[in-house]
Amino acid sequence: MRNSDHLERLRQKYTRHKKARGERVAPGEFLESYVSYMYESLLSAQAGAVSVRRNARVTDNIGATYQIDVLFEFNVGNLIHRVVVECKDTARKTERDEAIAFEGKLRHMSNTVGVFISVSGFQPSALQYLDQHGIEHLDGASLPTFGEVVAARIRPLILPSENAMGQPFWALMHVSDGRPDGSWYRVPDELIHRGKETAGDGWTFVLFDAHRHAVMFQETLSQHGLEWVVRGIEQPMLRLLTRLATDSDMRFGLAETLALEGRICLEFTQVLTAAELAGAYLVPRYAPE
Template sequence: MVGQDIQITDKHGRSHQVDVYYQFEKAGITHKVAIECKDCGRPIDNGQVAQFFGKLSNAGSIQKVMVSRLGYQKLAREIAEDNDVLLLTIDDLPKLNELLAERLKTVALPDETTVGEPFWTIMEKREGRVTGSFFAHPHPSTKRPEMLLFYSKEHAKRAFKEASLNPKEWCVRGMPQYVFRSFLIQLELAEMRGFGASVLFAPPGALKHKPFIAVSASREDLIAEYYDGDVPSIRATI
């Protein structure tokens, strides 16, 4: 969906104009982008950047982009960086899709502030960013490799430590529903290859040296009990 001179309503019911707005869905995630176009006869100052991100600060998760013919003042760039506003010039426009794609990677993947809904897990990390792949470990009884889920961040951190994982290559992350959806899609492929998933937990107050209780969980059961929505099937495309 693409529109020009669009009014966006924030959570307080206030309406705000943006020059260009577009919205699309990828991997089940809706991405929203608002673009402000400036041709003021001079580089954009920090006040104009602050006004732009300020009017959309209560409008939900929207990627904010400014385009200026004559560039930006130094403080304007600092304000934009602190508030996740992407600043572009006319020369950047031919590669706008590439620039936004890089930003959207960080939107679609969890960071250290993401909270589990309800699970936490261990994910692969490369050059400081998660790759979207999940750590797997042999089940203590069946020895089948299984991707791990935890109800507690502290339990995930404990398992990370016990597995002696390299923090440059792996990290603990919360799983909001959109990340859990990605996990479930990958789990279908894993099950087709003889892998699986386990929920690891320890009772409240359990001694630290006691092993986790590991319960194997099928994709079907995880969807039925923990995911609110539809998950596409890989089998339907094979």
């Protein structure tokens, strides 16, 4: 299914839900609602309490006040961080003047990430301006990968710490320049499903249900000069991973380590879809709605 088809399917589902409740869908409401849901899921994984507001009025550092389509605020390291999202759900492409206006809102806001979403896309001059000013932009086709794009921008703020406990899983995260970089250990589907047709994006996310198995495999990788660290997957992060994986159809492999002919190898006890993993292992507080 194309990403644009996926977005339209979500729009239709949202509209049916509203009509069933006797409510009207206001212009731009679906897009803002979708963005709010995805961002809140992402940020709540590690940032703790997240404030989510739509059609918010925000005052910047020099006293100017702006209307913001979707605003997220969260506290990390005793600093308030913001994600400001501009949503355009119109039939025409976003123009350069609109990009300039959005950048003007962000110019004097501290600790703020800006994201411009335009379902119908952008004119080339608008894209150029957003790129020049470091503002993320997504169109309707790329919107379903929204969570992954945003994760890359705020990943340094929400990576699980070395003190995170497995609830109930452990996983390996890649180390770059001496620090975890947010890339999780995955294996090609073909290593698990030899001779069988596979679904998804071609990769399976590796989860260990025992800390010692994760450590054994990490030590094996280290012996080959590969830098990875063990991190606990707490329930908020597990919810985030399952939600992000839903858009790509990535699977999750529950693994153990075995000593085979003098080598440490992975043995997969189960391979689950994101929905199956969430249904079986998320506690009610974090289970899908």
